[in-house]
Amino acid sequence: MNKTHPGGILAAYQHVDAAAAAIKALKAKGYRDVTVYTPVPNVEIAQAVGHKVSPVRLWTLLGGLLGCASGFALTLWMSYDWPLVVGGKPVGSVIPYVVIAFELTILFGAGATILGLLFHSWRTRQAGAYDGRFTDDQIGIFVACPVERRPAVEELLRHSGAVEVRVET
Amino acid sequence: MATIAEPQRTAPQQPTYHEITRDVVATLGRPSRTYFVLLAVVLVVLALGAFALLWQIRWGLGVAGYTPPVLWGVYITTFVFWVGIAHSGTLISAILYLFRSAWRTSVYRTAEVMTVFAVLTAGLFPLIHVGRIWYAYWLFPYPNQRQLWVNFKSPLLWDVFAVSTYLTVSTLFLIVGLVPDVAAVREKATGWRRKLYEVTSLGWRGTDQQWRHYIRAYLYLAALATPLVLSVHSVVSWDFAMSIVPGWHATIFAPYFVAGAIYSGVAMVVTLLVPLRKVFKVERYITVDHFENLSKLLLLTGLIVGYAYAVEYFIAWYSGNPFEQASFYNRAFGEYWWATWTMIICNGFLPLLLFFRKVRRSIPALFVLSLFVNLGMWFERFVIIVVSLSFEYEPYAMGHYTPTWVEWSILAGSFAWFFLWFLLFAKNFPMVSITEVKEIIPMPRKARPGT
Amino acid sequence: MSLGIPNDELLRRSANAPARGMLLLGALLAVLGLGLFVALVTGDDPGRAWRLFHVNFLFFTGIALGATVFAATQKITKGVWSGPIIRFAEASVAFLPVAVVCFLVLFLGREEVFPWIEHPTPARGQWLTVSWVFWRDLVALLALLVVAVAFVYTDVKPDVAELRGQVTGWKRILYDRIAAGYSGMPADQEKLERRLSRLAVALCVMYAWLFSLIAFDLVMSLAPYWISNLFGAFFFMGAVLTGLTMLGLMMVYWRRRLGMRDVIGRQQFHDLGKLIFGFSVFWAYLVFSQLLVIWYGNLREETSFVFYRLWGDWQPISIMVGLMVFLIPFWGLIWVKSKVTAFTFTLFVLISLLGVWLERYLLVQPSLTEHAPQIGLPEIGISLGFLGLFLLAYGLFARTFPMVSPRLTAQAEATGHH
Incomplete structure (x- = not known):
């Protein structure tokens, strides 16, 4: 808990397909350090993130x-x-x-x-910004990225249908 | 069968995720006066049971009603009863999970909590039964001064392994299921509760990596719990079937006990859920449909139990073995005829009412029926254990066993012990799974579902 | 999600399943096998032929009933995933009339099969007499036949009504006949579903009771003093396992024959594989439950039956049974990949099916003869003859009735179960 958070962008989504599309777009752009929070396990998100079966x-x-x-x-x-x-x-x-x-x-x-x-x-623990809503009804995406790339990421997330996007330092 | 209103058609819209969190968190609010009254009653009964136990420890097992050759009485009966109760919880949480039954999601937590506390209760009875409770640890194999190991050929030792494995695994399973829920509750809680949930949610945030390992682990735990639940009551049944007491030595015992265990356990789930859904106002999540499914399980297991009763009697007659025949005659028409007929009527005949859809969908009827099944299943174990022992091979060694106030108080105390844990748990942790209830409702989408 | 082949094409094939090959093979095997049987029965060792007849009668009746009962359980539990393949299980109901005839034939060989005719067991009294045993088991078989046929008929009816347009000639007349009272309106459908679920419940309950009776009468009684009260349940559970494995093989076969690669997909293989895996484990559990109690109790009248099979001449067969029904399918089907790959699935399912045949053989044969196990032409020939009869009956069903249910397939599609 005391670990210092890496800075980045945190976005909240209402819709699962929007979030999945955003993840795919991020991956296509080459962002690796993406953390997705969901209130329930979701196949669509898991596919978008592209995990292998757990060992x-x-x-x-x-x-x-x-x-x-x-x-x-x-x-x-x-x-x-x-x-x-x-x-x-x-x-x-x-x-x-x-x-x-x-x-x-x-x-x-x-x-x-x-x-x-x-x-x-x-x-595989992921440290990043978090919001209580993500165990309730929203999907969160946290992208860790250096300051200079933040505007681009923010833009991408905002356009993909996020209900809220905020910059975490 | 008359058609009656189908609630699932008139049911209000599916709840949203937010409503689910809200409604379940609401169950953890300030307890009502009734809760404290119940808690007080439970504590008083528990005190009575504890007093009886201390009395027995002080004066020895003589204060219980044991009469040779009946040296297994109410304690072993109650042990089997509580282990049996536990089984349906694992059935609902693990086996139905593997079968992808959607209806289990809103009832499984209650069933699972019941499992853990029922095993916790059952585990007391071997200790109470052995008399010198302070030597109970002799049951476990450990290097000792006497240089002796435990007797692995004794079914009682199998029980030690089976019941401790069962307690461990079902507790782990419960905790794993709870973690995401506790995390959801954590975000809404304040004060010391928030601290509690922060610790017990083990840092859960629902990240993609966490879920990735979590769903696999949960699946494998369910896959392991499934054969475990079959084995535990089989092992309990072998406590009896291994000996050649007439009425005990039967190959059918293992599956018969397992079916009986699930049967009694489902009845207990119904008994617990009926008041719980009212008090917690979760009627929206635990509907008549859930009760109908539970009652189908009750009917299925009841039919298996009825089949086993019939086959037992038939083979006892068919065997041509006079001792076996006499033992079964004694059950039905001997000194304990009332216990046998209670069991046959409650377990063999009453569940046949569930063939009627009206009964399956009537919550009051099911509640009453579940009480009868609980009663019947306690008596089933009483008949198997006490009545068989009281009527063995040699007439000079037959005896009549009547429990004393000590046994009855400890029996009552065991119910209090169970309900104490159940009540404490119910007010502090979600009794309806937040995560799994959400899971069966698709997440909201922007676009219409694709083709 | 759409079907890989046009829906119309599937409907046409479903109502006109290519069963000629199965029928020809069945007829050939049946004629050869039964010819061999007749030759052996009239030869100098009729006992051997009759014992094999009994083993195969039990085995194939078990398959037919087990598969139909599995279909019934799917109706009760509303298992939609099995919709596209359920008819492959139900088709085996066509063997049941043959089974009743076989039972009547068995009456001719009763002296060779039932030792209690020559040496009555006093303890069993009037329970084991020729007329009482044959009458009650005949009634039991007929009752199961009637309910099973009624169940399958009810399930086939709406499909026949739907596929009327796909068939011609005598089949058209038959289909019109069957579908006469059925309009396909929602009210009619609901009535039919209710009837179906009642028949399914009745079939399952009756199966448990009556097949136990048959197990006690026709198998347990062969060892005069042996008793095991789990035996009935063990026997009928084993039969369900054979029903499932037969279904597995038929699923692989028809999937290719009917070109249903897209309808019968990973889901069906995976679920059926899991069920067969589960039943194998359950079979082992039931074996162990009996073995442990009998071994521990150590009473002569119980142990003799078991020990005679576990040690001595019959030991290799016992070991084979344990391997083929439990250990090999267990380690074979525990992996997801091996369940969803048609080749490995077929392999392990076939091993399990043959294993249960060997188990039936092991239950019957040592009780009746002091010979060491013999596997020769009579054993193989008569068994193939029965297989022929089974395929013939199955093929006739396949030739006549729709082998894929459009409505159940649509249901499975709707929930994404394929």
């Missing part, structure tokens, strides 16, 4: 596999570490250990997903 899925998969492996490892190792025959079953019984392995698959998978979410959100 979080890899975390889920690896977490799940790790959980499954540790479930079997934990149960089998603990069984043989102090072998006791209980209820006439083999010391290490794979059939019931499936239950533990399954639960740990889910637990680790979910945990890893959260970690992945936090990690990638942190890595």
